[in-house]
């Protein structure tokens with residue numbers, strides 16, 4: 001057996017190209033004669049668009065074309081769409097307004113695309129875009145979700161800017177439980193708007209071949225087949241069989257590259273309009289801030305009913321979600337099915353009711369960002385539970401433990417639709433308390449106090465639902481697509497293996513993990529496996545990478561392909577070994593006649609399959625098998641995070657001293673990669689808690705649209721993390737027992753940080769808890785105490 | 789157009805460029821050295837770090853004409869520098885090798901700039917503390933790794949480069 005298979009800390013095979021500068025990202029691709037697109041974007045948050053001075057610009061040096069919304073309309077291109085219909089309480093469908101590729105009547109947020117200029121060089125395109133005169137009639141704007149209802153109407157006919165008013169759970173049972181409560185903890189909180197900030201800005205290179213009429217798009221995508229589907233079926237750029245979408249190396253996504261944006265549709269369309277001149281666009285960072293879909297942006301009220309013993313009786317939540325100016329690809333499901341369904345957390349709270357209103361505002365569209373709905377749910381639960389513990393004078397760890405779903409209660413049906421398959425929440429809690437020396441905290445707090453510092457410790461016991469699918473379930477909830485995944489395993493004559501997957505790797509290391517899977521399942525050397533992804537012309541149709549689904553759904557499709565390979569190989573080996581098929585065993589790459597040393601390697605079997613001179617009757621030549629996997633359930637990673645920090649009351653600065661993360665991801669294929677995923681997620685969660693905020697002023701200008709203004713986490717903001725992903729409870733929804741690990745850190749971290757900060761300073765500060773806010777909070781408490 | 793002559797990864801090159809051309813544009817567009825990346829427009833992210841006469845420099849913040857007469861090393865040329873010093877392993881500079889060994893990269897987009905910046909640090913201070921590494925990385929953003937394994941990789945590379953058996957322990 002190979003030492004690089006499942007469970008090994010195998011070094012990544014993709015690394016060499018990245019560390020030597022040989023990665024190939026979209027902007028690195030250059031086609032002969034390519035032209036450059038630059039977008040003219042609205043400087044106003046809300047404005048009627050008048051005349052556009054196209055003609056003056058068309059004569060400028062190098063300019064090949066200037067395109068406006070009218071041109072797009074004239075060509076009959078459709079509108080972008082949101083693919084998940086969320087139905088309101090009253091049974092009506094969501095109010096989805098058109099999302100044009102280029103504005104027609106109005107611009108609805110700062111950065112909205114008003115025109116596209118294409119020129120021979122990038123400098124010429126920039127100059128021409130700068131010179132394009134657009135008449136705007138500014139209109140009043142609304143940016144805050146809390147004010148959206150009373151704001152100016154953003155889309156004609158959608159009163160109160162309301163997209164839907166949705167609910168989940170048993171309202172009557174919840175109200176009844178509140179009647180019996182001995183104590184009710186109430187909380188109001190903001191889940192701050194974030195900009196995803198993959199370091200590679202979005203980019204697209206479109207090419208139309210006038211001879212074959214084939215359209216090719218190179219694009220920063222997490223799901224090239226979904227791009228192809230939407231661009232074909234809804235926008236009408238090209239029929240699906242004439243459209244190839246390639247997502248080569250992609251520099252991070254975190255959700256922002258799931259979505260279908262106007263820019264990539266337009267460069268491909270422009271290439272056709274320009275008779276096959278390839279057209280490239282690459283966002284600059286400010287464009288990315290303005291036009292990438294943002295994440296989060298909730299305002300919530302929650303109440304937790306607790307009985308005299310400290311048992312949770314019921315949870316009631318109202319959330320207002322800001323979806324921005326248009327409904328992005330999956331935006332509607334984020335504050336609903338990916339959020340309220342998780343409000344049980346790790347607890348056996350018997351009654352839960354949530355209602356969610358989603359609104360349009362004059363801001364960038366909001367959609368899934370690392371965790372997508374689950375961080376908002378986890379933050380809400382873990383914050384209210386933390387506050388309840390403080391109000392009741394209970395140890396927050398013990399109050400949680402008392403309310404955990406016990407390990408023998410699985411499968412467990414929550415009151416908010418999900419069935420958790422497995423888990424052992426007390427185990428991850430205990431381990432995290434141990435690792436963080438929770439018991440020794442008081443002594444450390446005194447030591448900090450002796451230096452004039454305020455020390456705090458905070459817990460977060462998160463849960464998430466990953467491996468998004470099953471198709472029938474998501475379909476019944478309004479999803480417009482299936483959420484299965486495809487895989488294919490292809491042997492060559494010489495015994496080398498190609499793995500084709502519908503998922504896409506943009507940092508997750510699939511080339512390594514999937515090769516490990518093959519090494520273990522088929523006994524082929526890790527080095528002899530090539531993983532192919534990201535090209536609709538090479539891989540079977542797949543749904544892509546998001547929701548921590550690649551291994552739990554895509555990996556299982558590969559595992560099942562391997563099983564089919566072995567089943568066929570057994571027939572071939574039986575023939576070659578002149579034995580009965582039932583007597584053939586497969587292990588470590590060898591087909592052996594039971595109880596003998598007579599064997600054929602899988603390489604020999606592959607050769608025989610391609611050179612079938614001596615071959616079983618009725619068996620097709622070739623050794624290539626595929627599978628589509630539609631899981632029976634989500635997977636449910638869970639764990640406990642402990643943050644310990646120190647606040648300087650004189651400056652309000654927070655220093656994270658320790659961060660312990662114990663996760664149950666079920667089985668783990670590559671612990672090194674999994675830990676890396678957790679590190680990155682934690683950093684984003686800590687960033688949300690302490691640093692990051694996508695902030696609009698009241699006129700709708702994005703004031704945090706550069707790295708000078710948006711506080712990205714830097715290396716000095718954190719210590720080394722202490723991460724453990726040891727023995728988990730294997731997931732039931734796939735044969736690998738894996739759960740997914742990409743989002744956990746971002747889901748669990750914010751509440752751990754904020755609970756620790758609250759513990760340190762005595763009051764809760766809204767995220768991002770900047771030094772200024774923390775300092776003011778400390779001053780306010782001091783004044784209040786002095787006044788007493 | 790202005791004429792510039794410079795040495796890039798040991799090769800003499802000369803080009804006519806518009807005065808507004810940035811060094812990074814010259815590298816990526818004219819010389820097809822696409823390992824140097826652009827992640828921002830405010831000189832913050834460090835994806836574009838190269839060595840100019842041996843010193844780590846953000847190539848998005850330097851005009852091509854300012855590089856006239858200088859020697860530039862990009863990520864594509866870093867291993868050759870280590871080869872010349874006799875420090876390369878498996879065709880890699882020790883910092884490159886350490887990033888791979890310690891999983892100091894995920895999507896790889898920040899990686900060239902991180903590695904070039906780290907190599908610059910280690911050429912000035914072969915034995916940096918964790919704190920010094922974190923401070924040094926002020927000008928390099930990574931959205932994927934949480935910096936954890938990047939800091940580890942840089943400390944480990946320092947140990948390799950100074951021939952120490954084990955890297956300095958975390959503080």
Ligand code: FES
Pocket residue numbers: 825826827828829830831832833834835836837846847848849
């Ligand atoms: S591109 Fe040079 S610092 Fe960001």
Ligand code: FES
Pocket residue numbers: 199251252507892893894895896897898899929930931932933
């Ligand atoms: S590895 Fe992706 S930004 Fe650093």
